[in-house]
Amino acid sequence: MRPDRRSLLLGSAAFALAGPARAADPLRDGAGRVLETLRSPVARVFPAGPPAAILLYTLAPELLLGWPRAIRPAERPYLLAQAADLPEIGRLTGRGNTANLEAVLASKPDLILDVGSTAETYRSLADRVQGQTGIPYALLDGRLTAAPATYRSLGRLIGRDAEPLTALAERTLTTMRERVAAVPEGERPRVYLARGPRGLETARQGSINVEALGLMGAVNVAGPGASLAQVSPEDVVAWAPEVIVALDPAFAAAARQDPLWQATPALRAGRLHVSPSLPFGWVDFPPSVNRLLGLWWLGKILYPAHFPEDIRGIARDLHGRLYHVVPDDAALDRVLAGAL
Numbered sequence: 001m002r003p004d005r006r007s008l009l010l011g012s013a014a015f016a017l018a019g020p021a022r023a024a025d026p027l028r029d030g031a032g033r034v035l036e037t038l039r040s041p042v043a044r045v046f047p048a049g050p051p052a053a054i055l056l057y058t059l060a061p062e063l064l065l066g067w068p069r070a071i072r073p074a075e076r077p078y079l080l081a082q083a084a085d086l087p088e089i090g091r092l093t094g095r096g097n098t099a100n101l102e103a104v105l106a107s108k109p110d111l112i113l114d115v116g117s118t119a120e121t122y123r124s125l126a127d128r129v130q131g132q133t134g135i136p137y138a139l140l141d142g143r144l145t146a147a148p149a150t151y152r153s154l155g156r157l158i159g160r161d162a163e164p165l166t167a168l169a170e171r172t173l174t175t176m177r178e179r180v181a182a183v184p185e186g187e188r189p190r191v192y193l194a195r196g197p198r199g200l201e202t203a204r205q206g207s208i209n210v211e212a213l214g215l216m217g218a219v220n221v222a223g224p225g226a227s228l229a230q231v232s233p234e235d236v237v238a239w240a241p242e243v244i245v246a247l248d249p250a251f252a253a254a255a256r257q258d259p260l261w262q263a264t265p266a267l268r269a270g271r272l273h274v275s276p277s278l279p280f281g282w283v284d285f286p287p288s289v290n291r292l293l294g295l296w297w298l299g300k301i302l303y304p305a306h307f308p309e310d311i312r313g314i315a316r317d318l319h320g321r322l323y324h325v326v327p328d329d330a331a332l333d334r335v336l337a338g339a340l
Contacts, residue, residue: 027156027157028153029126029138029139029140029153029157030118030138030139030140030141030146030149030150030153031118031122031123031126031139031141033123033126033127033138033139035136035138035157037134037136038110038111038136038138038157039110040159041159042063042110042111042157042158042159043063043110044063044065044107044108044109044110044111045060045063045064045065045109045110045111045112045113045158046065046066046089046092046104046107046109046111046112046113046135047064047065047066047067047068047089047113047114048091048092048093048112048113048114048115048137049068049091049092049093049114049115049116049286050067050068050069050091050280050285050286050288051115051116051142051286051287051288052113052114052115052116052140052288053067053068054280054286054288054289054290055113055115055140055150055151055154055288055289056113056154056158057079057083057323058165058289058322058323059151059154059155059158059160059162059165060158060160061080061082061083061324063158064083064086065086065089065107065109066086066087066088066089066107067086067087067088067089068088068089068090068091069088069091070087070088071083071084071086071279074278074334075278075279075280076279077325077327077331078278078279078319078323078325078327078331078335079279079323079324079325080323080324080325089103089107090103092104092112092114092129093114093116093122093125101129101132101133104129104133104135105133105135109135110135110136111135111136111137111138111157111158112129112130112133112135112136112137112138113138113140113154114126114137114138114139114140115139115140115141115142115150115288116139116142116208116287117142118139118140118141122139123139126138126139138153138154138157140153140154141153142208142287142288143208143211144173144211144212144215144287144289144291144292144295145173145211145215147169147173147289147292148166148167148169148170148173151165151166151169151289152166164321165289165321165322168292168318168321168322169289169292172292172295172296173215173295176215176216176295176299177215179299179303179306179307180215180216180217180303182306183217183303183306185217188217188218188219188302189218189219189241189242189243189271189302190218190219190221190239190240190241190242190243191213191218191219191220191221191241191242191243191244191245191302192220192221192222192236192239192241192243192244192245192264192266193209193210193213193220193222193244193245193247193283193284194236194244194245194246194247194248194251194252194255195209195228195247195248195284196247196248196251197248197250197251198251199236199244199246199248199251199252199255199261200230200231200232200233200236201228201229201230201231202222202228202229202231203220203222203227203228203229203284204220204222204223204224204225204226204227204228204229205220205222205223205224205225206224206225206226206227207225207226207227207228208287209228209284209285209287210284211287211291212283212284212291212294212295212298213245213283213298215295216295216298216299216302217302218243218298218302221236221239221240221241222239233258233260233261234260236261236264237260237261237263237264240264240265241264241265241266242265242266242269242271243266243271243272243273243301243302244264244266244267244271244272244273245273245275245283245298245301246272246273246274246275247274247275247277247281247283247284247285248274249274249337252272252273252274255267255272256272271301273301275294275297276293276294276297276315276335276336278334278335279323281294282294282297283297283298289322290322292318292322293314293315293318293319293322296309296311296314296315296318297311297315311336312332312336315327315332315335315336316332
């Protein structure tokens with residue numbers, strides 16, 4: 001694989017600041033908080049969690065201080081080498097938060113970046129960490145539908161031209177909405193998201209884990225709610241999903257041999273699909289802009305007549321634009337193995 005030519009411009013004069021913010025137009029984050037102490041130029045950014053790390057990497061990888069979890073060997077070929085080599089720094093937010101404020105201070109960031117919910121709980125966390133460290137803490141909206149606005153906000157905060165990626169997100173979301181709108185509601189499939197090695201953890205329809213599925217008009221058989229849920233195989237059989245999206249290839253292989261899972265319409269029709277996951281998940285995790293790729297893949301498996309494009313061509317193009325590396329055929333084979 002080769003670095004995308006666009007990546008070679010990152011950090012150069014091509015991404016110069018559009019101009020300093022006016023006094024009457026203060027820098028604000030996605031929660032409307034004013035970042036009065038943020039200085040320009042921003043050169044070092046501490047990501048509070050995986051969504052922030054991925055978003056920042058796509059726009060300005062040279063500003064990334066490290067990853068909440070170290071990049072694994074299978075993921076490395078799909079990222080710029082210098083970024084893949086960055087250390088594990090832990091996470092400040094979400095489940096399994098491991099970074100402490102001393103470690104954050106030791107890394108000497110100009111900005112702490114958090115991407116996810118902008119609800120009061122997270123605004124309070126941002127204010128508290130900013131107050132304790134003296135480091136500006138930006139909270140941006142992590143919803144997939146907010147990706148264009150989030151790119152614009154990040155670009156303004158760090159002094160980078162975010163318009164190419166903003167336009168990419170806008171075009172992708174517009175295309176998905178238009179094509180899904182053309183599908184009669186009665187033809188939108190009932191879908192089960194199978195998480196974990198047994199496929200028995202899922203996400204209810206209000207969870208961010210199934211935001212991409214919801215945007216694509218899929219009917220979530222797990223029903224309403226905003227959380228993850230543990231279910232039984234009997235639950236899944238009773239829900240009769242027409243499509244199953246699995247995150248674990250081992251589960252998918254086992255389910256195809258299991259008479260209980262074979263009782264579902266999805267298995268009978270050969271519509272159990274494994275979501276691609278390199279370098280990051282296409283459908284579920286982390287809930288960041290990596291899911292823009294997943295929207296195209298979901299379109300192909302849910303509505304093949306409405307998505308005639310070659311998924312390989314789309315994946316190659318979007319990998320180059322988002323991850324600054326254009327995968328070759330063998331690398332694409334690894335990404336899509338078992339997915340279609």
